[in-house]
Amino acid sequence: MPGERRNLRSNKESSSSTNGEKPRSNSQSSSAKDKPAPTRSTSSRSRASAPVSKKSAASEKEGTGSKPRTNGTESVENGVNGIDDVDMVDENQEPVKSNGAADEEMTVVVPPPKTSKLSSEHGEDQQDDITMGNSPESASGEADKIDPKVKAVTDIKGNHVLLERAVSQFDARFTLRVLRSISSIRKHLSSDILAQAITETYSASSPMAKALLAAIGKEDVAFEAVDHFSEMEIGSQKDKAKTTSAGKDVLPEVDFYLAILVQIFLYDNQAVESGAKFSTNLVEKLRTLNRRTLDPLSARVYFYYSLFFEQLAPLPPSPIASVVSIRQPLLQALRTSVLRKDQDTRATVTTLLLRNYLSTSHITQADLLISHSEYPAAASNNQIARYLYYLGRIRAIQLSYTEAHEHLIGATRKSPSSHSAGGFYQAASKLLVVVELLMGDIPDRALFRQPSLEHAMQPYLSLVQAVRVGKIDGFLNVVQTHNAVFRRDGTYTLILRLRQNVIKTGIRMMSLSYAKISLRDICMKLDLDSEESAEYIVAKSIRDGVIEATLDHEQAFMKSKEIGDVYATKEPGEAFHDRIQACLALHDESVKARKSVNAAGTLRS
Numbered sequence: 001m002p003g004e005r006r007n008l009r010s011n012k013e014s015s016s017s018t019n020g021e022k023p024r025s026n027s028q029s030s031s032a033k034d035k036p037a038p039t040r041s042t043s044s045r046s047r048a049s050a051p052v053s054k055k056s057a058a059s060e061k062e063g064t065g066s067k068p069r070t071n072g073t074e075s076v077e078n079g080v081n082g083i084d085d086v087d088m089v090d091e092n093q094e095p096v097k098s099n100g101a102a103d104e105e106m107t108v109v110v111p112p113p114k115t116s117k118l119s120s121e122h123g124e125d126q127q128d129d130i131t132m133g134n135s136p137e138s139a140s141g142e143a144d145k146i147d148p149k150v151k152a153v154t155d156i157k158g159n160h161v162l163l164e165r166a167v168s169q170f171d172a173r174f175t176l177r178v179l180r181s182i183s184s185i186r187k188h189l190s191s192d193i194l195a196q197a198i199t200e201t202y203s204a205s206s207p208m209a210k211a212l213l214a215a216i217g218k219e220d221v222a223f224e225a226v227d228h229f230s231e232m233e234i235g236s237q238k239d240k241a242k243t244t245s246a247g248k249d250v251l252p253e254v255d256f257y258l259a260i261l262v263q264i265f266l267y268d269n270q271a272v273e274s275g276a277k278f279s280t281n282l283v284e285k286l287r288t289l290n291r292r293t294l295d296p297l298s299a300r301v302y303f304y305y306s307l308f309f310e311q312l313a314p315l316p317p318s319p320i321a322s323v324v325s326i327r328q329p330l331l332q333a334l335r336t337s338v339l340r341k342d343q344d345t346r347a348t349v350t351t352l353l354l355r356n357y358l359s360t361s362h363i364t365q366a367d368l369l370i371s372h373s374e375y376p377a378a379a380s381n382n383q384i385a386r387y388l389y390y391l392g393r394i395r396a397i398q399l400s401y402t403e404a405h406e407h408l409i410g411a412t413r414k415s416p417s418s419h420s421a422g423g424f425y426q427a428a429s430k431l432l433v434v435v436e437l438l439m440g441d442i443p444d445r446a447l448f449r450q451p452s453l454e455h456a457m458q459p460y461l462s463l464v465q466a467v468r469v470g471k472i473d474g475f476l477n478v479v480q481t482h483n484a485v486f487r488r489d490g491t492y493t494l495i496l497r498l499r500q501n502v503i504k505t506g507i508r509m510m511s512l513s514y515a516k517i518s519l520r521d522i523c524m525k526l527d528l529d530s531e532e533s534a535e536y537i538v539a540k541s542i543r544d545g546v547i548e549a550t551l552d553h554e555q556a557f558m559k560s561k562e563i564g565d566v567y568a569t570k571e572p573g574e575a576f577h578d579r580i581q582a583c584l585a586l587h588d589e590s591v592k593a594r595k596s597v598n599a600a601g602t603l604r605s
Contacts, residue, residue: 149196152188155181156197156261163253167293175296178257182264183420189265191216198258199223201250208255215262215278252289256282256297263304272311276322279305283329290340299348302333306352316359323356330356334373347379347387354390363397370394377592382421385414389428396431396494401439408432409582426456427489433460434494437467437501440546459485467498470506472527475499503528503537504546511547511560519556531556 159178166174195218202209204223213219259282266275283305286298305326312322330353337346350373357366375387392407408431415425433443448454448461459482466474479486479495486492506526510517523534538558541547548561566572 148188149190149193152185152193153196153200155185156193156258157200159257160201160254163251163257167251167253170293172293172296175253175293179296179300182260185261186264186268189261189268191218191265194218194258194261194265195221197261201254201258206250208250211278211281212258212262215274216265252291253293253297256286256294256301260297260300260304263301263308267304267307272308275304276308276312279308283333287333287336292340292342295342295344298342299344302330302345302349302352306330306356310359317361319360321360323359327353327356338373343376343378344380347376347383350375351383351386351390354387354394358390358393363394366390366394367398381414382416385411385416385424385428388414389424389431392428392435393431393490396435396438401435404435405432405439408435422452426453429453429457430460430489430491431494433457433464434491434498437464437498438494440501440504442468463495463498467502467505470502470509470526472499472502472506475502500537504541504544507538507541508547511549511558514560516557516559519558522558 159181162174162178166172166178194216195213198209198212198218199221202223209223210219213221259278263275263279263282266272266278279301282301286294286301306323309322309326310316314321316323330349333345334349334353336342337349350369353369354366357363357369370391375384379387388407388411392404392411395401395404395407408428411428412425412432415421415428429447433447436443443464448457448464459478462478462482463475466478475498483492486495503526507522510522510525519531519534519538522528522538523531526534526537528534528537535551535553535556538547538549538551542549542551550559550561552559
């Protein structure tokens with residue numbers, strides 16, 4: 001930065017300082033660091049002359065209290081600035097030099113004052129801090145006074161802006177933010193809030209507004225003129241902007257967002273028939289649009305569409321249930337989503353169809369859907385968890401327990417960890433326990449000690465204990481006691497298959513306990529009908545590899561073989577293989593997720 005140039009003229013004789021006269025210093029620098037830089041001639045003469053103090057007068061006026069600096073043996077104080085010996089010149093003008101030998105000149109380049117600038121900035125910051133000192137209290141006071149209804153309407157209208165940004169920037173992240181905010185808005189959702197949001201969004205002649213208001217029973221509500229502009233604007237500009245805004249139509253994304261809120265309101269208020277009718281009309285309108293920015297919203301529309309029909313009478317598992325009537329629209333939506341590469345709708349409709357088939361016990365059709373369709377790998381984690389759960393249930397019914405176990409393990413690992421999604425984790429864990437029992441394994445006790453599962457898994461803990469002991473009577477008592485719970489969970493038919501597993505478990509325990517046991521004793525211990533039944537069950541257990549023994553038909557006894565080393569078998573290798581497969585699958589999913597993130601960043605850049 002260019003500094004100020006000043007000409008400082010010293011006295012003609014150096015004896016003036018010795019006569020008691022105080023030399024005057026005209027430096028007005030802001031700090032003690034800004035000192036005049038003498039030239040060679042001045043510095044040579046200053047050795048013979050009396051010392052001159054170089055402290056600025058500005059520091060003296062501020063009253064810093066520091067002592068004047070001296071260059072010699074005698075202390076000289078700073079003088080008061082005067083106008084006789086100071087010649088202020090322009091920054092672009094050369095300093096005037098005198099040719100006289102008596103007058104000496106010293107050119108000083110002084111940078112602009114820093115202390116004053118810093119002090120002024122510090123003062124402004126301090127003033128701002130003082131002004132904002134009461135802002136947290138005032139903000140908290142205003143937050144307490146905010147009406148939840150007003151806040152809900154504000155949030156709904158604020159989401160309209162995010163949807164407009166999602167359309168203009170073609171970025172689905174804004175739409176996902178809108179969908180995530182529905183859970184907080186849902187707590188305060190009411191017909192008045194929806195009516196206010198609808199009337200402030202649409203005009204009175206909008207058919208979509210009439211349909212939404214009719215669904216919530218607010219057909220007679222009055223529309224309000226919305227002023228989107230500030231009162232500080234100039235009249236002509238304000239009228240022109242209003243005319244432009246009035247001529248602009250509402251985006252379809254905003255239409256379906258408000259329609260989803262209406263669906264949620266009807267579902268929470270148990271208006272099943274009205275919700276089913278409204279959702280049917282909404283799906284028909286959705287099929288006429290082809291917008292990629294509508295994909296996340298359309299998936300949510302189909303979800304509530306299926307949810308309404310599941311609660312309409314007659315209920316599943318009746319073959320004439322209402323859910324059967326929506327299979328054709330869902331299949332059409334699946335075909336359309338595949339052609340349009342709509343990943344969100346495709347994943348959601350696939351899980352809805354599997355749920356639909358399972359509700360009416362159409363296992364064959366569900367298996368055909370799985371074999372003739374490919375589930376999108378880019379689906380959300382929640383949708384993948386649902387798909388794996390339904391797939392595990394289908395494989396368990398088809399007696400493919402190993403595949404069912406793998407799918408259910410994946411579903412429990414991918415299940416959401418939030419408290420609101422605890423029901424899904426409980427359902428997946430219950431089915432997983434039954435599948436492990438059907439495989440001949442005993443679930444780990446730590447599974448039943450989890451806080452989120454301890455109460456819900458109590459009937460299944462009793463079932464595991466009965467199967468582990470191998471007593472038919474205890475098993476039948478548990479099934480009879482918790483019959484209603486097992487039927488509600490949809491695991492009753494699978495649990496009835498455990499009777500053979502209980503018998504096999506009892507035979508395996510007897511083979512480990514006895515080197516030789518008669519069929520009659522086996523029949524008595526397992527409460528079987530006859531020795532022929534015991535012989536058949538023992539033979540089947542030997543063939544399936546449950547026990548290692550030999551059966552003597554003539555003498556009617558079972559002889560166990562000596563227990564070998566377990567590490568000489570294939571069991572350790574199979575266990576390690578399962579663990580390695582799980583680790584590799586996790587690694588592949590992480591690599592895919594990283595590639596998708598990098599690809600998205602490359603496209604944005």
